[in-house]
Amino acid sequence: MRIICPHCGARDRREFTYQGDAVALERPAPDAGGAAWDDYLHNRENPAGVTRDLWYHEQGCGAWLVVTRNTVTHAVLTTDLAATVREGLA
Amino acid sequence: MRFSGLRVLKEGLTGNTGWTPHWRDPEPKSDYDVIIIGGGGHGLSTAYYLARNHGITNVAVLEKGYVGGGNVGRNTTIVRANYFLPGNSEFYSHSLKLWEGLEHDLNYNVMHSQRGLINLFHSDGQRDAFARRGNAMINQGDDAVLLDREGVRKHLPYLDFDNTRFPVYGGLLHPRGGTARHDAVAWGYARGADTRGVDLIQNCEVTGIDIENGTVKGVQTTRGTIRAKKVAMVVAGRSGQVAAMAGMRLPIESHILQAFVTEGIKPVINHVVSFGMGHFYISQSDKGGLVFGGDLDFYASYAQRGNLPMMEHVMEAGMTLMPMIGKAKVLRSWGGVMDMSPDGSPVIDKTDIGGLFLNCGWNYGGFKAVPASGWATAHLIATGTPHDTAAGFRLDRFRTGRGLMDEEGTGSQHNLH
Numbered sequence: 278m279r280i281i282c283p284h285c286g287a288r289d290r291r292e293f294t295y296q297g298d299a300v301a302l303e304r305p306a307p308d309a310g311g312a313a314w315d316d317y318l319h320n321r322e323n324p325a326g327v328t329r330d331l332w333y334h335e336q337g338c339g340a341w342l343v344v345t346r347n348t349v350t351h352a353v354l355t356t357d358l359a360a361t362v363r364e365g366l367a
Numbered sequence: 368m369r370f371s372g373l374r375v376l377k378e379g380l381t382g383n384t385g386w387t388p389h390w391r392d393p394e395p396k397s398d399y400d401v402i403i404i405g406g407g408g409h410g411l412s413t414a415y416y417l418a419r420n421h422g423i424t425n426v427a428v429l430e431k432g433y434v435g436g437g438n439v440g441r442n443t444t445i446v447r448a449n450y451f452l453p454g455n456s457e458f459y460s461h462s463l464k465l466w467e468g469l470e471h472d473l474n475y476n477v478m479h480s481q482r483g484l485i486n487l488f489h490s491d492g493q494r495d496a497f498a499r500r501g502n503a504m505i506n507q508g509d510d511a512v513l514l515d516r517e518g519v520r521k522h523l524p525y526l527d528f529d530n531t532r533f534p535v536y537g538g539l540l541h542p543r544g545g546t547a548r549h550d551a552v553a554w555g556y557a558r559g560a561d562t563r564g565v566d567l568i569q570n571c572e573v574t575g576i577d578i579e580n581g582t583v584k585g586v587q588t589t590r591g592t593i594r595a596k597k598v599a600m601v602v603a604g605r606s607g608q609v610a611a612m613a614g615m616r617l618p619i620e621s622h623i624l625q626a627f628v629t630e631g632i633k634p635v636i637n638h639v640v641s642f643g644m645g646h647f648y649i650s651q652s653d654k655g656g657l658v659f660g661g662d663l664d665f666y667a668s669y670a671q672r673g674n675l676p677m678m679e680h681v682m683e684a685g686m687t688l689m690p691m692i693g694k695a696k697v698l699r700s701w702g703g704v705m706d707m708s709p710d711g712s713p714v715i716d717k718t719d720i721g722g723l724f725l726n727c728g729w730n731y732g733g734f735k736a737v738p739a740s741g742w743a744t745a746h747l748i749a750t751g752t753p754h755d756t757a758a759g760f761r762l763d764r765f766r767t768g769r770g771l772m773d774e775e776g777t778g779s780q781h782n783l784h
């Protein structure tokens with residue numbers, strides 16, 4: 278599995294650290310309530326198919342990436358800088 | 368058909384022509400008292416104990432593939448009771464006791480072999496942690512022996528004791544730990560359930576769960592609608608998808624775990640051994656293959672196959688610990704889809720939907736749990752109350768933070784177990 282870093286190009290999976298579902302970009306407000314926090318921390322869509330997750334290019338440029346990939350085929354579809362994706366959410 | 372020594376002898380002398388299929392292949396009925404979704408180890412043992420312990424036999428197990436085709440037939444077969452935390456400890460202790468009587472109970476040779484399990488440690492800190500775990504195991508009524516370096520050498524003379532980077536300080540021996548033949552466990556429970564009247568319906572994928580006014584009514588399948596008073600979701604790595612059919616989101620991420628087996632060789636590894644400084648554990652199958660594995664690939668996956676980095680790590684760790692295995696050729700490798708929970712412990716619980724039950728979150732350790740999990744899930748379905756040994760496996764512990772069971776002490780968060 279190779280991941281395409283927008284800065285560094287296609288690199289070995291070993292250079293990256295996996296964080297988990299990209300839900301981490303949408304942190305609820307501190308007072309959003311128990312259910313919202315439970316969803317954010319624990320509950321997952323967990324799709325068999327296309328998913329979006331966060332990877333950290335630890336042994337490369339140090340960027341946080343949102344990787345869209347297929348959990349059944351391991352194909353990496355698109356990669357975006359997490360910073361850019363967050364701006365889009367704001 | 369019952370198995371016995373005499374029967375094996377007679378069949379051997381008469382060309383093995385008298386054996387019959389171990390279970391029926393029935394058409395699904397239009398309704399049941401209980402439907403179990405998933406014909407893996409946990410689904411089959413649940414069905415068996417529903418019939419055996421509670422006399423509930425109007426039961427169907429719906430399996431989308433074939434019995435034993437999931438993780439129950441893909442694991443590395445380690446059976447142990449060396450858990451640490453209250454909640455887990457009594458459950459796995461109960462499971463090991465059930466294992467010890469399983470072959471007689473099922474009249475089936477599951478090749479349960481209590482060859483002893485040794486977890487190696489390589490530092491003072493690790494020794495302390497294992498001493499503490501050993502004490503917890505003894506307090507639970509199970510067995511544990513703390514071995515020093517020379518004690519380990521007696522059992523495992525083939526380790527690289529001179530490794531300067533990761534010296535072997537000792538090991539925690541769990542004499543009653545060992546392995547079993549994974550397929551036989553599935554087949555034995557399947558046959559036991561079928562004999563008691565349970566319908567095992569293979570090639571029957573559940574595609575929807577029917578709920579009316581907050582109560583489950585049955586399921587939609589590739590073989591038609593089947594109604595039931597109670598439905599249990601027991602689908603391991605597919606838990607997220609099946610629960611979504613009931614409108615539920617689960618605290619589960621599916622991850623890949625790989626395993627490897629070499630060509631068959633003469634007996635050389637008599638125990639189950641795990642390395643304390645890298646992801647590697649090993650045992651030898653009765654056929655002679657060295658069966659070994661490591662940790663998750665560590666990214667969400669349903670591929671049932673892993674990638675090369677973890678493979679390389681596992682092989683490196685194995686070579687570091689016991690260089691002799693470098694001479695054996697790896698024959699096969701494969702992966703299974705693990706239902707990982709945030710705290711690394713399972714769920715056996717009711718849901719907010721009447722009559723709908725959930726069994727999931729077995730992570731990479733659910734094979735040893737098969738007997739006690741079926742026992743407890745059947746108890747919950749039959750009586751509506753959790754079994755004593757599984758009372759801690761509540762689904763709401765993540766929401767409330769009360770009763771989390773984080774064996775590794777890394778925190779209740781996805782991707783840490």
Ligand SMILES: Cc1cc2nc3c(=O)[nH]c(=O)nc-3n(C[C@H](O)[C@H](O)[C@H](O)COP(=O)(O)OP(=O)(O)OC[C@H]3O[C@@H](n4cnc5c(N)ncnc54)[C@H](O)[C@@H]3O)c2cc1C
Pocket residue numbers: 404405406407408409410429430431432433435436437438439440441442443444445446571572573574601602603604605609624625626660701702703704705729730731732733734735736
């Ligand atoms: C490589 C590897 C090594 C492991 N090693 C160990 C070990 O040494 N010791 C240990 O204790 N545990 C181990 N495990 C973990 C253990 O195998 C699992 O935790 C356990 O088998 C999961 O429960 P199960 O047997 O019920 O799962 P499965 O056998 O996967 O059963 C689930 C079943 O549900 C079916 N299903 C899914 N969706 C549907 C649907 N919609 N409709 C109908 N049926 C459906 C599937 O086809 C499957 O047969 C290991 C796992 C792997 C992959």
Ligand SMILES: [Zn+2]
Pocket residue numbers: 282283284285286334337338339340
């Ligand atoms: Zn980069």
